[in-house]
Amino acid sequence: MTGTHRLEANGLTLGYRDRIVVEGLDLAVPPGRITAVVGANACGKSTLLRSMSRLLAPQSGQVLLDGRQIHSMPAKELARTLGLLPQSPLAPEGITVADLVGRGRHPHQRLLSRWRQEDDAAVAAALEATGTTELADRAIDELSGGQRQRVWIAMVLAQQTDLLLDEPTTFLDVNHQVEVLDLLTDLNRGRGTTIVMVLHDLNLAARYADHLVAMAAGRVHAAGAPGEVLTAGVVRTVFGLESRIVADPVSGRPLVLPIGRHHTEGADRAGEHGAAAGMRERDALQGGYARQPEERSSPGEPEA
Amino acid sequence: MNAVPAAPQGPASHGPVSHDPSASHGPAPHGPSASQGPAPGSAPGSSPVAARERGILAAPPELTGAVTHSRLRRGRRRRLVVLVLAALIAGVFLLTLMVGQTFYPLDQVVRVVLGEDVPGASFTVGRLRLPRAMLAVLAGACFGLGGVVFQTMLRNPLASPDIIGISSGASAAAAFAIIMLSMGGVQVSIVAIAGGLGVALAVYLLSFRGGLAGTRLILVGIGVAAMLDSVTAYVLSKAPQWELQEAMRWLTGSLNGAGYGTVMPVLVALAVLGPVLLSQSRALSLLRLGDDTAAALGVRTERTRILLIVAAVGLIAFATAATGPIAFVAFLSGPIAARIAGPAGSLLIPSALVGALLVLVADFAGQFLFGLRYPVGVVTGALGAPYLLYLIIRTNRTGGSL
Known part of the structure; x- marks a missing residue:
């Protein structure tokens, strides 16, 4: 850990x-x-x-x-x-936050062993780290989505x-x-x-x-x-999406700006794309969009 | 009591828990991976939010104390419920020994139970009422346990063995063995268990498709149950007149004619399979979080599930072989226990106690409250059917669980 x-x-x-x-x-x-x-x-x-x-x-x-x-x-x-938080874990009806977080202690407990001090300490630390200490006695069903997700993270944290x-x-x-x-x-x-x-x-x-x-x-x-x-080439291959990468003004990390069919960049790279005839007409008017024909492998792309 | 030692141990106890406490404070996060990726530029010590991060490593002792306190408080209600249920069972148990055609005072009943020879009482109480009451408690506990295991495991109160055909399977097999094959005693129990396990396996396989979906299993189970009930009805129609009374048990469940010979197999089953289920109670409660979550927490889901199914079906089948399928006890016990014991902790013991109390009270009521003597299954059936309707309506609205 x-x-x-x-x-x-x-x-x-x-x-x-x-x-x-x-x-x-x-x-x-x-x-x-x-x-x-x-x-x-x-x-x-x-x-x-x-x-x-x-x-x-x-x-x-x-x-x-x-x-x-x-x-x-x-x-x-x-x-x-190693702890895993699956995509959609299920919360038993009525279970309280502290109870749920305590379930994360299971790998540290032996068969039939009693609850130990360090289990409580781990639960308390997990609640504190996720800012859910105040929610400890509330039922999961009453929480907002964000709170609930923090509680689930607290549960895997308690697993240490x-x-x-x-x-x-x-x-x-x-x-x-x-x-x-x-x-x-x-x-x-x-x-x-x-x-x-x-x-x-x-x-x-x-x-x-x-x-x-x-x-x-x-x-x-x-x-x-x-x-x-994160380059335009990788985004194109991975997502089948044209994009422009700029520097995130906040963090300096790459920021992906997706380019759809309706928004174009540079009129000089017009191509014969688009699904419906109307699209084609508009594309022609607007200069199409920057995509090479052989790269049209996007799963979401409509077929004519 | 735990809050006091928490003070000195709180922060310190984290050290031994974590795998290598020294590394967590040192430069470990950067050491081995300095060559990979850009350095985030925030070593643990230099981070601006270092103070808050320290809270991640260990909780202040007073928070640990609060967690301990709230955990103990949650456990207290469940313990109280268990005690009250146990006391009620003991009370009704003694009452059923005392009350009947002839009334025997408490001291005589207690003397019989303790093995003394009391003229008159020894036969009526010792031979007739005591085994009947014992069978009520044991079979009720078996049904309660088996029911709540299935309901919890499949995350649906409708997934109880008496709804999804397991009780019907045990029952049909027992009726077939008695009437068609002229079996008796232990042989019937064995056939009933084989029937129950066979149906459980069949329902499991019919509804398994790359994973277990509760709803599909329930629908398949209801279909199988309907089929098996008609098998039981067909077998009963072939029964000679003098066996009808006995055969009727396989339709509704009854404690009539209970003797120590029928009590013993159920007692042994509960003594062996009950602890098996209790040893899995933590794993069972983790299965409620979904299979992936449970597996990620170290539960071997498939193995646990098979163990739980075999033990629960065993309990149901042994009890069914002794009493017939007492209607709705498996189905009712878990949800009632969940309502009164609250969501904290395992429901296994509370459900077993609720099941025992249900059968005990229902049999008592069936014998003495309505003038006519009804078999216990008629009374539990009358209780269970409205609850089933309520549950279906509620599930329909909310998609709720236990």
């Missing part, structure tokens, strides 16, 4: 029955850093995270934690080193592990998204907790990650510092 554990995937092939989702993927998670995994829908981000936390056995390849295959480690031992988070900011307002990411940064800087998270928002990923992994079609397309990884 303190930046000393090494998590890596070697030649990982993952899938559900015959459907291969991730193929031959290699990934080394930098210890003590924040790693963000980005990529289009269904590119295998969540599947990768599930496998790295042992929820899904690889069809081939391996996930190593400090050189040991996690799929042959005892479940509780792994859970003392490195963290894997699957889209921790989904369904949150932008202020709550930033709040959650700030919290994770606090943890990383303060505790040295290694964090791996799947994020949808490219700009927030670039802002908060030390290490950015861009996935496309079940492989790592590019990985490294956000400034190196």
Whole structure:
């Protein structure tokens, strides 16, 4: 949990029955850093995270934690080193915040053992770190989305592990998204907790990650510092989207400005694109948009 | 009591918990990975929010004390409920021994229970009422436990074994064994258990599709239950007149004719399988957070689930083999226990106690309150059916769980 554990995937092939989702993927998670995994829908981000936390056995390849295959480690031992917050965990009806956060202590408890002082201390620390101490006796059902997400993070914090988070900011307002990411940064800087998270928002990923992994079609397309990884070319390959990258005036990190079909950049690169005839006409008027025909592989692109 | 030692231990106790306390304060975050990515420029010590970050490492002792306090308070209600339920069961148990065609005073009843020979009372209380009351408590506890395990595991109160066909399977198998194969005693129990497990497996396989979805399992189970109930009805229609009384048990559940021979298998089942379930109670409560969350917390979900299913089906089948499918006890116990014991802690013991109390009271009421003597299943059925309707309406509105 303190930046000393090494998590890596070697030649990982993952899938559900015959459907291969991730193929031959290699990934080394930098210890003590924040790693963000980005990529289009269904590119295998969540599947990768599930496998790295042992929820899904690889069809081939391996996930190593400090050189040991996690799929042959005892479940509780792994859970003392690596915690996962899935995309949509379920909260039992009526459960209180402190009770839920306490569930995170399970890997540290033996069969039938009694609750110990250090369990309470870990719960208290997790509540405090996530700013949920005041909510401790409230029922989860009564909380707002942002509060609830903080409580879930408190639960994995009580586990006292490195963290894997699957889209921790989904369904949150932008202020709550930033709040959650700030919290994770606090943890990383303060505790040295290694964090791996799947994020949808490219700009927030670039802002908060030390290490950015861009996935496309079940492989790592590019990985490294956000400034190196996030280029117009990578965004084009990974998302099938034209974009312009500028420097974020706040952080200096890359900021992705997507270019849709209706907004264009430079009239000199007009092409014969567009789905409907009307579109084509307008495109012609406006000079089209900057996209090369052979790159029209975006899944979202309408067909004529 | 825990708050006092918390003061000195609070911050210090974090050291031994974490894997390497020294590293968390040192330069570790930067050391091994300095070559990767841009340095974020904020080592733990130099960060402007260092003070708040310290709070991440260890909570102040008074907060630990507050957490301890609130945890103990949450546990207190559950403990109180368990005590009150146990006292009620003991009270009704003694009452059912005393009251009947003939009334026996408490001291005589207690002497019989303690094994003394009391003229008159020894036969009526010791041979007739005592095994009946014991069977009521044991079977009720089995149904309560088995029910709440399924309801919790599948995160749906409708997923109780008497709704999804497991009780029907055990019951149909037992009726078939008695009437068609002329079996008796332990043989019937074995056939009933095989029937229950077989149905559980069939329902599980029929509804499994790359994961277990509660709703699909419930719908499949209701279909299977309907089929099996018609099997039971068909078998009963073939029964000779003199076996009908006995056979009727397999439709509604009854404690009539309970003897120590029927009590023993249930007692053994509860003594063996009950602790198995209790040992899994923490894992069971984690399964409620979803399979992925539970697995990430170190629960081996598939193995836990199989263990829970086999133990719960075993309990249901043993109880069903002894009493028939007492309607709705498995279905009612868990939700009632959840209402009165609150959401904190495991519901296994409260549900077992609620189940025991339900059967005990329902049998007592069925025998003496309505003039006619009704089998216990008729009374629990009358209680359970309105609750089932209420639950379906409520689930329809909120998609709620236990």
